[in-house]
Amino acid sequence: MQPLTAPHQKRIESIDIIRGIAMVLMALDHTRDYFHIGANVDDPLNLATTSPALFFTRWITHFCAPIFVFLSGTSIYLQSLRKTKKELGIFLLKRGLWLIIVEWTIITFAWTFNPFYNFIAFQVIWAIGISMVILGLMVLIRLPYKVIFILGVIIVAGHNLLDIPEAAPGFQASFAWDLLHHGVFRPYEFSPNRFAFLVYPFPAWTGVMMLGYCAGALFTTEYTSEQRRKIITRIGLGLIAFFIALRFTNVYGDPVDWTTQKNGFYTFLSFINVDKYPPSLLYLCITIGPALLLLAFMERIKNNFTNVMVVFGRTAFFYYIIHIYLIHLLAAICFFARGHTLEDAKNVGEKFPFLFVAPGEGYNLWVVYGVWLAVVISLYPLCKRYDQYKTNHKEKWWLSYL
Numbered sequence: 001m002q003p004l005t006a007p008h009q010k011r012i013e014s015i016d017i018i019r020g021i022a023m024v025l026m027a028l029d030h031t032r033d034y035f036h037i038g039a040n041v042d043d044p045l046n047l048a049t050t051s052p053a054l055f056f057t058r059w060i061t062h063f064c065a066p067i068f069v070f071l072s073g074t075s076i077y078l079q080s081l082r083k084t085k086k087e088l089g090i091f092l093l094k095r096g097l098w099l100i101i102v103e104w105t106i107i108t109f110a111w112t113f114n115p116f117y118n119f120i121a122f123q124v125i126w127a128i129g130i131s132m133v134i135l136g137l138m139v140l141i142r143l144p145y146k147v148i149f150i151l152g153v154i155i156v157a158g159h160n161l162l163d164i165p166e167a168a169p170g171f172q173a174s175f176a177w178d179l180l181h182h183g184v185f186r187p188y189e190f191s192p193n194r195f196a197f198l199v200y201p202f203p204a205w206t207g208v209m210m211l212g213y214c215a216g217a218l219f220t221t222e223y224t225s226e227q228r229r230k231i232i233t234r235i236g237l238g239l240i241a242f243f244i245a246l247r248f249t250n251v252y253g254d255p256v257d258w259t260t261q262k263n264g265f266y267t268f269l270s271f272i273n274v275d276k277y278p279p280s281l282l283y284l285c286i287t288i289g290p291a292l293l294l295l296a297f298m299e300r301i302k303n304n305f306t307n308v309m310v311v312f313g314r315t316a317f318f319y320y321i322i323h324i325y326l327i328h329l330l331a332a333i334c335f336f337a338r339g340h341t342l343e344d345a346k347n348v349g350e351k352f353p354f355l356f357v358a359p360g361e362g363y364n365l366w367v368v369y370g371v372w373l374a375v376v377i378s379l380y381p382l383c384k385r386y387d388q389y390k391t392n393h394k395e396k397w398w399l400s401y402l
Helices: 014-035 052-080 083-112 125-141 144-168 175-180 203-218 225-249 266-271 281-298 304-314 314-339 342-349 367-391 397-401
Strands: 120-123 187-191 194-198
Touching: 014 052, 014 304, 014 314, 014 367, 052 083, 052 203, 052 266, 052 281, 052 367, 083 125, 083 314, 083 397, 120 125, 120 397, 125 203, 144 203, 144 281, 187 266, 187 304, 203 225, 203 281, 225 281, 225 314, 266 367, 304 367, 314 367
Parallel strands: 120 194
Antiparallel strands: 187 194
């Protein structure tokens, strides 16, 4: 696969479809965070306490972040066909820094509804932002395409070597280590009563973006649609086969081994239950592999469903911000509907970072799915309107940052 310079004239709808599907699934996970009765008191992937329905409600959303980050890299490559190296590099630096600022301000407030910002989250938008900055620097120094690809493979395949020192007796993580690899949700107090919460260590996600960037070469005019589908399908199947083989050995690729459970079905759940924080090699294989198969399949599909997903995919960042505010607002309404007061919210907020969310309170999965569908349906006209505005105002440079 070689980098190309010939521009591709038409936006690739299959990329937007897959990105749109990821955004819809993401809303399910975040709805569960705010509405499910067990969301903030137990891990839905804990095989000792979960149910199959709850497990898969969480597990299916594992696909969101890898798709989001990988396709961000692919889109960056397609932008490189329309920009000079300098233009692209500077754009990535500025947009990456902008995304980090948005994560720490607009998005953090959406999660917490706390105007005092006692809690700053380093989540997926932070990971994308810092990855864009790093990729932008690579572009500016004109790092060759093959080098970016090799480095991406090394990072994704090799970062689980950092599991070894973490497993050593007496290991003590630090803020710097947590930025690189540690997957424990640990708050760091950076000023009195203000905490940084490191959810997404960035190197593995940067590797995913680099590989997505390299995959962008497949979406140029050098490849026909049929050639592209065949290559993407083979890569997807290869990643799934690699996952099965490596996971079976319990040797490398994830910090937690699969184990025999109370029955065959739960043993299967243990087998596919891989670590997202940080994204292990096996986690990335079993998420990006099937996503690539779906990407290849969707190139030939055009119907009402894909038309809706395209809208969500084209407005992914707008959707991401709005959906958190909407879900949290609905959760706040339900908080007061259950008889709570502002004083209750203040008391909860002293122990829990998300205001108007009481751990141990909430609803069953049927309610979660109902709220999720209502959120997604209500977001569609907003995203449609915003997509039309972007299409009709390409002269507005600031829209490229949203």
